[in-house]
Amino acid sequence: MIARRRRLSLLCLGLSGLLSVRTHAQQSELQWAGDPEGGAPFVEADPNDPNKVTGFDVEIAELIARALKRTPHFLFVPYGSIDQAIERGTAEIGLSGMEDTPARRAAMATTIPYYAFREVLAVREADVSRFRGLADLRGHRVGTLGGTIAYEILLQGERRYGLQAVSYDDDVHPYSDLLLGRLDGVLLDNVLAERRRKNMPGITVQPQAVAMSHYVGVLAARNAPLRDSIDEILRAAMGDGRLETIFKKWGVWNDDQPALYASLVAREAVPAVSISGSNEQIVVATMSRREATLRYLPSLVKAAGVTLILSCLAMAIAVGLGVLIASGRVYGRGLVRLALTGYVELIRGTPVLLQLFVIYYGLAAVVKLPAFLAALAGLALNYAAYESEIYRGALEAIPVGQLEAARTLGLTERQVLRLVRGPQAFRLALAPMTNDFVALLKDSSLVSVLTVVELTKQTQIFATNLGSWVIPGTLCAAMYLVMSLPLGALARRLEERWRAPTT
Amino acid sequence: MEGANDMSAILDVRDVHLRRGDRTILAGATFTIARGGVAALMGPSGSGKTTILRVIAGLERFDRGTIDIEGVRLQGGMRPGAVLLKSLRRQVGFVFQFHHLFEHLSALRNITLAPTHVLGVPMAAAEGRAKELLASLGVEHRASALPRELSGGEAQRVAIARALAVDPPMLMMDEPTASLDPSRRNELGELLARLAGQNRTILLSTHDDDFARRWATTILRMDGGVVV
Numbered sequence: 001m002i003a004r005r006r007r008l009s010l011l012c013l014g015l016s017g018l019l020s021v022r023t024h025a026q027q028s029e030l031q032w033a034g035d036p037e038g039g040a041p042f043v044e045a046d047p048n049d050p051n052k053v054t055g056f057d058v059e060i061a062e063l064i065a066r067a068l069k070r071t072p073h074f075l076f077v078p079y080g081s082i083d084q085a086i087e088r089g090t091a092e093i094g095l096s097g098m099e100d101t102p103a104r105r106a107a108m109a110t111t112i113p114y115y116a117f118r119e120v121l122a123v124r125e126a127d128v129s130r131f132r133g134l135a136d137l138r139g140h141r142v143g144t145l146g147g148t149i150a151y152e153i154l155l156q157g158e159r160r161y162g163l164q165a166v167s168y169d170d171d172v173h174p175y176s177d178l179l180l181g182r183l184d185g186v187l188l189d190n191v192l193a194e195r196r197r198k199n200m201p202g203i204t205v206q207p208q209a210v211a212m213s214h215y216v217g218v219l220a221a222r223n224a225p226l227r228d229s230i231d232e233i234l235r236a237a238m239g240d241g242r243l244e245t246i247f248k249k250w251g252v253w254n255d256d257q258p259a260l261y262a263s264l265v266a267r268e269a270v271p272a273v274s275i276s277g278s279n280e281q282i283v284v285a286t287m288s289r290r291e292a293t294l295r296y297l298p299s300l301v302k303a304a305g306v307t308l309i310l311s312c313l314a315m316a317i318a319v320g321l322g323v324l325i326a327s328g329r330v331y332g333r334g335l336v337r338l339a340l341t342g343y344v345e346l347i348r349g350t351p352v353l354l355q356l357f358v359i360y361y362g363l364a365a366v367v368k369l370p371a372f373l374a375a376l377a378g379l380a381l382n383y384a385a386y387e388s389e390i391y392r393g394a395l396e397a398i399p400v401g402q403l404e405a406a407r408t409l410g411l412t413e414r415q416v417l418r419l420v421r422g423p424q425a426f427r428l429a430l431a432p433m434t435n436d437f438v439a440l441l442k443d444s445s446l447v448s449v450l451t452v453v454e455l456t457k458q459t460q461i462f463a464t465n466l467g468s469w470v471i472p473g474t475l476c477a478a479m480y481l482v483m484s485l486p487l488g489a490l491a492r493r494l495e496e497r498w499r500a501p502t503t
Numbered sequence: 504m505e506g507a508n509d510m511s512a513i514l515d516v517r518d519v520h521l522r523r524g525d526r527t528i529l530a531g532a533t534f535t536i537a538r539g540g541v542a543a544l545m546g547p548s549g550s551g552k553t554t555i556l557r558v559i560a561g562l563e564r565f566d567r568g569t570i571d572i573e574g575v576r577l578q579g580g581m582r583p584g585a586v587l588l589k590s591l592r593r594q595v596g597f598v599f600q601f602h603h604l605f606e607h608l609s610a611l612r613n614i615t616l617a618p619t620h621v622l623g624v625p626m627a628a629a630e631g632r633a634k635e636l637l638a639s640l641g642v643e644h645r646a647s648a649l650p651r652e653l654s655g656g657e658a659q660r661v662a663i664a665r666a667l668a669v670d671p672p673m674l675m676m677d678e679p680t681a682s683l684d685p686s687r688r689n690e691l692g693e694l695l696a697r698l699a700g701q702n703r704t705i706l707l708s709t710h711d712d713d714f715a716r717r718w719a720t721t722i723l724r725m726d727g728g729v730v731v
Contacts, residue, residue, distance in 0.1 A: 401603035405662075408560050408597040409617035409669060410589060419616060424607045498607070 030065040030072050033086065034058075034096035035079040037170065041191065041250035042097040043074075056250045057095040057215075060114060063242060064093070064217075067233040080147055080169075080460065083108060084469070086220050093230070094218035097191070099149050100272045103465055104218065109227040112264050113214030114234055114243060116256040117189040119150050121206045122197065124178060128204050131185055137163040140184035143174035146448075146457065147464035149213050149273055150187045166371075166451045167461065173361060175200055177451075180364055182371075189213075191252050213273040214260065239265055293471050296462045300472075303458035304479045310376060310454065311441045311483075317380035318440075319433070322387025327417070329388070330395050340388075347385035353446055355382055360450045375447035383440055390432045394425035427498050434491035438484045455479055513538045513673055513704045519558060519568035519579065521728075528554050529565065530728035536673075540720035541695050541705040545712070550725040552708035553600075556675050559706075560597045561588050573672060596666030600678040602658045604650035610637065610661045611646040614668045622669060629668070636664040640694065655682045663694075674698065676707040680714050692718035 034043040036053055046052040053074050065072035077085040082094040086108065093111075098104070100113050121142075123131045131137055134157045142157070144150040146167035154165035166183060168174045174186040175196040186193070193205045217234075219227045237243045238261040247253040263270055328340045347355070359381075360374040369377065398421045406416045445456035453461070459476035463469045512535035521529040529551050536542050544552045557563040558577075559570055567579040573594045577583055583591070604613050614633035618624040624632075637643040640660040645653060653661060659679065666674055680688050688711065695705050695718060709715055715722050724731050 399603065401599060401601060402605055404562050405597070405599060405603040405665075406605070406616075407562065407588075408592060408595070409665070410592040410621040411617065412585070415620055419620060420605050424605075427607065 028070050030061065030068060030070040030093070031075055031091040032061045032065075032072055033075045033077040033082050033091035033094045034061075035077060035082070038079055038096055040195070041252055043095075056115075056246050056252065057097065059246045059249075060217075060243075061093075061095050063237055063246070064230055064233050067236075068229065080464075083218060086218050089220065092219060092223065092226065097189075097215050098218050100214040100216045101149055101152075102272045104216070105272055107221070107468065109219040109221050109224045111217035111219070111227055112231045112234055113216050113260060113270060114238075115215040115247065115252075116260040117191055117213060117215065118209035118256070119153060119187055119211040119213070120190045120193050120209055122175065122178065122186040122188070122193050122203050123184065123206065125202055125204050127184065128206075132206055133208060134163060134185075134187070134210060135161050137161060137185050140164065141166050141182065142185040142187055143168055143177060143183040143451065144187045145169075145171050145174070145192075147461055148188075149211065150189070151461065152465065153211055153275065154187055167448070167453055167457065168451055169449045172196070173451075175203060176361070176364075178203065180368060182364075182368065194252075209276055211273055211275040212256075214270070235265055289466065289468075289471060292462075292466050293475075296458075296465075296472070297475070300455065300458055300462065300475055300479065303453055303455045304483065306452065307441065307444050307455040307480075308483055310372070310379065310447065310452070311437070311444050314376055314379035314383060314444070315437050315440055317376070318383035318387045321380065321384035322391055325384060325388035326391035326395060329392050331413070331417075344385045344388060347382055348389075352378065352382045352443065353449065356446060356450055371447075371450045371452050375444075375450050375452045378450075379440065379444060379447065383436065386436060387433065390429045390436070391425060394428040395421060397428055398424050427495070430491055430495060434487055437487055441484055442480065511538075512536055513573060514559070514706070515569075515571040516555070516559070517569045517571075519555065519565050519570065521554065521558065521563070521565040527728055529558070531568070532725070532728060532730055533568075534723055534730040536704060536706055537721070539699055539702060539704055541699050541707070541718055542721040542723060543715040543719035544706065544708040544723050544725060545710070545715055546725035548710075551728040552725050553677050555725070556597070556677055556706070556708060560595055560675060561591050562597075592671075593669070594671055594673060596669065596671040596674045598659070598662045598666050598674065598676040598679060600681055602650075602662040604653075604658060604662060604665070606650050609647050609649055610642070610653065613650070613661060614665045617665070617669045633664065633668060636667055637661070640664055656687050659683070659691075667698075672702075673704040673706065676705065678709060679707055680709050680711045688714050689717075 034053070034057055036043050036045045038044075041055055042057045043053050043055040046054045058074070061072045061074070075085075075091045077090065077094070079096060082096060082098065083104065085091055086094050100110065104110055121131070121133065131140070134142070134153075137157070138161055141164045142154055143166040144154055146169060151165060151167055154163065157163045158165050166174075171188060171192045174183060174188065177183045178186050179200065179202050187210060190205070190209075197203050197205050217227075217230060219230075234243070243261070244253060244257070247257065260270065325340050325344065328336050332340065356375065356378040359378045360369065360371065363369070402420055403416055406420045411419065444454055448454060448457035455476055459472045462472040466472065514536040516532055516534050519529050519532045521527075532551065532555055544555070546552055554563065558565050559572065561577065561583055564582065565579045569579065570577040572591065575587065575591045575594055577587075577591070604610075605616065608616065611630065611633050614636060615626065615629040618629040618632065619626055634643060634646065637646055637660075640663060642657050642660045642664075645657055645661070650658060650661070659682070663674075679691060683691060692714060695707075699705055699720070
């Protein structure tokens with residue numbers, strides 16, 4: 001008894017010790033957020049130790065932390081959510097090639113720029129003389145990372161030059177799709193473009209910059225005092241060449257930087273984005289929220305249409321395939337059954353996101369499906385597996401006695417299925433099917449990874465430009481509800497109708 | 504006006520064996536049923552009454568023996584082909600103990616389903632005939648009811664009408680008296696006698712001695728998988 005009590009008090013001591021260390025550490029740590037998926041030279045998992053990160057943003061975080069007499073502590077946050085994570089206090093500063101946009105300057109406390117980049121156009125080598133700038137790409141597809149300045153420039157290009165902007169969730173697939181011929185140009189910053197040009201033969205980067213902007217650190221507006229001290233730290237590092245050393249080490253130092261640093265050290269104002277040969281600013285920044293909403297509403301409605309059409313078509317195919325799979329599993333011979341069971345288990349056992357990737361990118365060497373078709377195929381094939389399980393369960397729920405009664409009347413097996421078993425099974429399946437359709441409506445947002453801009457993606461783009469999720473998020477939720485609520489009502493009406501006799 | 508072979512049996516069951524695992528269900532059942540009349544198959548539970556009816560209806564395979572019914576021969580140990588089953592089912596109708604009406608169809612549609620889809624009778628003609636059948640069984644007022652809205656006796660009559668709609672010469676019924684009270688049993692007996700009078704052969708299984716003695720023209724007793 002005594003021994004146990006002693007052990008318990010020892011444990012308490014140990015715990016309180018741990019807790020005190022932890023609070024102490026939090027005070028002296030600088031929590032910074034980045035996305036290693038962005039890769040070198042920004043932030044990438046250290047090839048020697050996957051638990052650590054390296055990159056110029058990592059070194060800048062270290063430089064800032066050291067000057068603040070704190071220890072840098074890295075937090076992984078997906079690139080598209082860094083602003084939100086900073087806003088809610090997950091981390092104090094975001095450093096991950098964050099672009100210097102007017103919206104970000106307005107909504108957050110951004111540091112002074114620490115690196116100047118150029119938005120450059122990458123094309124296939126064969127097209128070097130044909131596609132020199134965005135103006136040459138009328139009617140062609142040009143890709144970029146969604147929610148970036150480059151995407152905003154491409155949207156302007158849609159209106160001005162009649163090109164077609166394609167939004168990606170990462171910065172690798174735009175270039176691979178360029179080589180595959182799914183795109184005719186990629187607009188991204190020179191750091192990303194250089195990296196791809198080096199390891200993807202066949203890509204040329206046009207020398208003329210389309211626009212210029214910078215990378216900044218992002219803090220919450222309430223942290224403006226901390227931001228001010230970080231600005232001074234950065235200015236000092238510009239003056240004494242420490243930033244230059246870092247960027248040279250990562251091979252991205254160029255003549256744009258000394259010019260930028262000179263302006264900043266002289267405390268001159270630097271515009272967030274400058275578009276070559278144009279005085280036009282990134283549009284949304286100069287608009288009120290109301291104007292922005294009105295401007296984005298048509299594209300949200302259009303995106304909702306994409307969601308609806310995609311979901312309806314995918315569901316129709318999934319229902320058809322599901323019926324076939326279920327019939328095969330209930331009526332088929334050994335081998336057919338085994339193959340179909342394998343299919344269903346494979347599809348249910350792997351993430352739909354992965355399946356979409358395999359269909360669009362993985363199969364690209366064999367069959368180059370357009371994004372919408374790949375999205376449709378991916379969703380339909382995935383949901384077919386789930387639908388088939390519903391139908392199989394429903395078919396097996398029909399009492400054997402009724403099937404035997406139908407057989408003794410002389411109906412063939414096919415007629416038994418079509419006239420007795422199928423219709424009753426379908427009624428049983430209706431409620432779970434409606435449920436699945438509503439789920440599909442929302443799962444369809446996953447296809448944005450295949451560059452299909454549907455409702456959720458469009459909302460994200462809208463929110464990035466506006467620097468807030470409140471209005472876009474509310475509109476988006478309302479549109480999903482408008483689409484899904486009538487379905488429930490329709491299903492209830494059908495169920496009621498079928499409860500009545502069919503004479 | 505039957506031909507010269509009228510005295511031949513409508514059903515000839517010879518030495519039918521059936522084992523399931525190590526249980527013997529039928530151990531050489533042998534009997535014949537003469538044309539016309541009501542034959543009652545009696546015997547304790549588990550004696551094989553229901554199984555022999557299911558075997559004759561082609562719902563169950565058997566290991567050994569033969570069954571002849573109006574020129575259709577079922578052979579033990581073989582899987583009957585689609586053509587054979589089709590001709591078998593023109594000869595034998597089956598009314599299940601629990602009726603097994605099609606739950607999604609009205610009483611009328613339960614009856615018209617097979618004539619329209621198996622015999623190709625036009626819907627209007629099938630409906631007319633179905634209504635006649637329902638009327639002759641005293642349930643014409645239930646034509647548009649769904650099976651779950653019918654009482655046990657009504658459901659049985661609809662099931663009989665459904666089986667008669669394809670006009671089989673022989674009608675088998677599994678335990679038709681089980682769910683009926685005594686007065687209903689007599690109504691059923693009268694109905695069966697009337698059907699037998701219309702040149703149809705009835706073969707039923709029952710536990711009810713009184714019913715069998717009163718209404719059956721032939722009584723067969725089963726025990727241990729054989730007819731004794």
